[in-house]
Amino acid sequence: MSKLYIVGIGSGNVKTMTMRALECIKSSRVVVGYDGYIELIKDLVKDKIVISSGMGQEVKRCRIAVEKVKEGYDTCIVSSGDAGLYGMAGLVLEIENRINFEVVPGVSAVFLAASCLGAPLMDDMCTVSLSDHLIPWEVVKKRLVAAVQGDFVIALYNPRSHLRPYNLEKAVQLLLSYRDKNTPVGIVKNAGRKGERVIITTLGKVEYEVVDMMTTVIVGNSRTYIKDNTIITPRGYPI
Amino acid sequence: MSKLYIVGIGSGNVKTMTMRALECIKSSRVVVGYDGYIELIKDLVKDKIVISSGMGQEVKRCRIAVEKVKEGYDTCIVSSGDAGLYGMAGLVLEIENRINFEVVPGVSAVFLAASCLGAPLMDDMCTVSLSDHLIPWEVVKKRLVAAVQGDFVIALYNPRSHLRPYNLEKAVQLLLSYRDKNTPVGIVKNAGRKGERVIITTLGKVEYEVVDMMTTVIVGNSRTYIKDNTIITPRGYPI
Incomplete structure (x- = not known):
């Protein structure tokens, strides 16, 4: 068969x-x-x-x-x-x-991206697609707000396209009204394939222009930090 | 080196x-x-x-x-x-x-489990570990509440162990106060390896005893449905 x-x-x-x-x-x-x-x-x-x-x-x-x-x-x-x-x-x-x-x-893309950044996930995390092609933007907004209120690490899929050039900026501005501007953010383009590019920055300093549909953006939770050139979210082990 | x-x-x-x-x-x-x-x-x-x-x-x-x-x-x-x-x-x-x-x-376990169930994820989803060994239960609760409020598909990791026999039950009861008792739930034990076992049920009928640390539990969002023997969360494509 x-x-x-x-x-x-x-x-x-x-x-x-x-x-x-x-x-x-x-x-x-x-x-x-x-x-x-x-x-x-x-x-x-x-x-x-x-x-x-x-x-x-x-x-x-x-x-x-x-x-x-x-x-x-x-x-x-x-x-x-x-x-x-x-x-x-x-x-x-x-x-x-x-x-x-x-x-x-x-x-999935979030794991490919995370592996380029160090260990930004580790703790409870969520994925939110910023495409409002199939889902109304109001639903996307509701999920972003819930995600910060739950202090999840947030992975943004489909962050920015020619048809939706402002969704990432709108999402980041929304997240900034809840989460500290120094929250670590990892931006990974073409994770795990030709043309891979990794940017480690903070929520207050996201550069929108480099982001496209082949990019995944990971926003840390309240405990995420940058150490040397890696993003780490502690799981909570006493070390 | x-x-x-x-x-x-x-x-x-x-x-x-x-x-x-x-x-x-x-x-x-x-x-x-x-x-x-x-x-x-x-x-x-x-x-x-x-x-x-x-x-x-x-x-x-x-x-x-x-x-x-x-x-x-x-x-x-x-x-x-x-x-x-x-x-x-x-x-x-x-x-x-x-x-x-x-x-x-x-x-990750959620994808192995999901592949046994059909397509329960598809839309925005989150992972919540029910282990309160490293994270206080209050934080776990906060995340579960945020997850339902955001209408995420929810994957429960580390759902139940000998040391924490009641965490899954506590989590399900909490989710039930927000989400319909007929919400599809997939329970997958040993996903992708020997001893694999798949149960498709609903939030009101979860059997706790079959669940252990080698099990992943996936709780659908408000649009998730059961079709024949599969769980499907529609992405929203008009078909």
């Missing part, structure tokens, strides 16, 4: 992929994904039927992937990071969950 | 490890870790100097790992899941960050 693999590819660099992700891509005849992600794994999909398309085509890609499985092809649909967080797993299963499928977990 | 690899091993099963994690373990002479995690990767560390110890020995293990690097050994210190979330990365760097080190990200 043919199978649909819903695969998180980490950064796209094979070093950040799980063994299972790699195995599933290799064994699939069809690979479906967003253009930008297919480009990242082009060396892995040379001999395959590749179906890629642009932003906004997510529903169509999921439907095609399901169709290909029903036609009898083992098929991979890929997401960057983990397929189950802001990825394709939910959408595929909303469309069709009565097929033979496997969600293959991956390393 | 010898190097310290701070490695997340996912579930412990090599299929859930990244290529880089595997590479670092293989190339290290010394491997340091908690007894239970070393047991999970015993086949990988047969020919190595293995230094393992029990719960409560975390600080000592980190100091030993740093010492071994200073003695000239390439050394791995392993955590399950991702080393940067409730793992050893923070503690190591608090103790010593002026050595040659690399944090190797991994697949």
